[in-house]
Amino acid sequence: MKRLTRDQMAARVARDIPEGVYVNLGIGLPTKVADYLPKEREIFLQSENGLLGMGPAPAPGNEDWDLINAGKQPVTLLPGGCYFHHADSFAMMRGGHIDICILGAFQVSVHGDLANWHTADANAIPAVGGAMDLAIGAKRTIVMMELLTRQGESRLVKSCAYPLTGLACVSRVYTDLAVFDIGPNGASVAEMVEGLTLDDLQNITGLPLSLSCNVA
Amino acid sequence: MIDKRVRSTVEAVSDIVDGAKIMVGGFGTAGMPDELIDALIERGVSDLTIISNNAGNGETGLAALIKAGRVRKIICSFPRQTDSHHFDTRYRAGEIELELVPQGNLAARIQAAGAGLGAIFSPTGFGTLLAQGKETREIDGINYVLEYPLHADFALIKAHRGDRWGNLIYNKTARNFGPVMAMAAKTTIAQISEFVPLGALDPESVVTPGIFVQRVVEIAPASDRAAAARSVTLE
Numbered sequence: 386m387k388r389l390t391r392d393q394m395a396a397r398v399a400r401d402i403p404e405g406v407y408v409n410l411g412i413g414l415p416t417k418v419a420d421y422l423p424k425e426r427e428i429f430l431q432s433e434n435g436l437l438g439m440g441p442a443p444a445p446g447n448e449d450w451d452l453i454n455a456g457k458q459p460v461t462l463l464p465g466g467c468y469f470h471h472a473d474s475f476a477m478m479r480g481g482h483i484d485i486c487i488l489g490a491f492q493v494s495v496h497g498d499l500a501n502w503h504t505a506d507a508n509a510i511p512a513v514g515g516a517m518d519l520a521i522g523a524k525r526t527i528v529m530m531e532l533l534t535r536q537g538e539s540r541l542v543k544s545c546a547y548p549l550t551g552l553a554c555v556s557r558v559y560t561d562l563a564v565f566d567i568g569p570n571g572a573s574v575a576e577m578v579e580g581l582t583l584d585d586l587q588n589i590t591g592l593p594l595s596l597s598c599n600v601a
Numbered sequence: 602m603i604d605k606r607v608r609s610t611v612e613a614v615s616d617i618v619d620g621a622k623i624m625v626g627g628f629g630t631a632g633m634p635d636e637l638i639d640a641l642i643e644r645g646v647s648d649l650t651i652i653s654n655n656a657g658n659g660e661t662g663l664a665a666l667i668k669a670g671r672v673r674k675i676i677c678s679f680p681r682q683t684d685s686h687h688f689d690t691r692y693r694a695g696e697i698e699l700e701l702v703p704q705g706n707l708a709a710r711i712q713a714a715g716a717g718l719g720a721i722f723s724p725t726g727f728g729t730l731l732a733q734g735k736e737t738r739e740i741d742g743i744n745y746v747l748e749y750p751l752h753a754d755f756a757l758i759k760a761h762r763g764d765r766w767g768n769l770i771y772n773k774t775a776r777n778f779g780p781v782m783a784m785a786a787k788t789t790i791a792q793i794s795e796f797v798p799l800g801a802l803d804p805e806s807v808v809t810p811g812i813f814v815q816r817v818v819e820i821a822p823a824s825d826r827a828a829a830a831r832s833v834t835l836e
Contacts, residue, residue, distance in 0.1 A: 432774070433704065434628045434631070434774050434777055435628075435774050435776055435777055436773075436774055449773065450630060450631060451631050451632070451772045451773040451774060451775040452631075452773040452774055453628070453629065453631050453774055457628070457629040457630075457631075457658075457682075462773070468771070468773055468774060468776055469776070470708075470776050470777065470778070470779065470780040470781060470808075471628075471654075471704070471705075471707075471708040471777050471778050471781060472708040472709060472711070472712040472780075472781045474705075474708070475704065475705030475708050475709065478705060479705060479723070479724060479725065503730070509681075510680060510681040510688075510689060510692055510693075510699075511680075511681070511699075511701050512678070512679045512680055512681040512682075512701070513678055513679065513701055513702075513703050513704070513731065514678050514679040514703075514704050515678070515703070515704040515705060516703070517703040517705075517706075517725045517726045517729060517731065518703055518704060518705030518706070518725045521724050521725060521727070522705070522724075522725070548729065548730045549728060549729045549730075550729065551727075551728075551729070552727065552728040552729075
């Protein structure tokens with residue numbers, strides 16, 4: 386069994402993003418997806434802080450600190466790109482104009498509940514940013530995460546133990562071991578890495594799983 | 602003749618008093634009105650309530666105001682960052698109150714205040730900790746949370762160019778909360794990098810109409826100031 390690296394996960398997600406869609410990439414692992422989008426496809430990247438048509442990082446020395454992404458890293462603007470204020474940016478999400486939003490997660494439930502903003506640790510300072518708006522606003526909310534925690538516990542769960550970001554909002558979960566579809570009947574398996582069986586996957590997640598009708 | 606220009610940042614903030622509710626523009630350091638906040642620190646007011654996306658970055662702007670102990674409460678979406686140490690310290694010491702608001706709700710509540718709306722129903726946050734105790738309603742099969750507008754006494758924002766009527770344009774993603782905060786505060790003070798004559802801004806491209814701005818103060822960007830200082834030295 387060969388689990389996917391983080392770069393391979395990003396490449397796997399990128400393969401499924403079609404031409405012409407408006408996409409928001411969350412901070413952390415989802416940001417990597419931008420590096421793997423096929424050059425021949427025109428895909429609009431939106432950043433919550435107010436730009437559409439986001440380009441790659443600038444060459445060293447060309448950073449403009451007034452031109453940053455949601456993670457506050459310097460980026461560039463593609464020809465045709467534009468700027469807008471925060472209320473418009475979040476109207477793009479809540480208003481259903483963003484086709485796909487890709488987020489990281491602490492946990493996702495088989496019903497599509499998402500937990501990705503707060504560990505509920507008493508010492509942690511809570512911060513939410515745009516996570517709750519993104520989770521429920523996009524037409525399709527996709528999660529990418531490693532399936533297991535460092536302690537070996539499944540992050541795909543029957544019901545989230547961490548505080549929720551959004552209810553029943555996730556439709557697909559890409560992990561290093563498998564891709565899951567979330568539907569009205571719970572989670573099903575769309576894809577597994579070589580050498581992994583449905584039984585293995587049920588054992589490590591502790592969840593009853595079936596094969597998705599989307600299996601390639 | 603109407604001229605909303607003031608000569609200095611100190612003059613611009615001279616009527617801000619203890620206990621004021623102040624919106625501060627910026628997403629991280631982009632659009633953060635550092636020089637206006639420096640003037641506010643110098644003025645010595647305290648017990649402030651701040652509405653901003655973050656809770657300060659590094660040592661400048663809002664971070665410096667928090668470090669100086671002038672902020673009683675902050676309403677923001679994303680306080681915890683790698684460089685928010687001044688907020689972190691005060692928060693852990695129980696010296697600053699935090700109201701956490703999802704970022705889109707923050708923008709929408711500020712915009713609602715500026716637009717004169719009594720409240721909004723937002724789908725964001727429904728069923729989460731941040732909607733606990735709030736009124737909800739199902740409309741056309743979707744669940745919404747009742748959110749009230751966020752007003753302020755003052756908005757301190759940073760724009761790129763402005764004229765004497767207060768019309769503003771911004772620089773790239775430094776626009777962020779500027780336009781909605783300008784609408785929502787009783788008094789909006791904009792620091793601008795460049796003052797231009799009336800008519801110089803393309804009316805099709807004005808982002809914040811001057812009706813939302815009460816004062817502008819020109820602060821050349823740091824790189825320009827450094828260049829100006831060098832040229833002075835040369836002379």
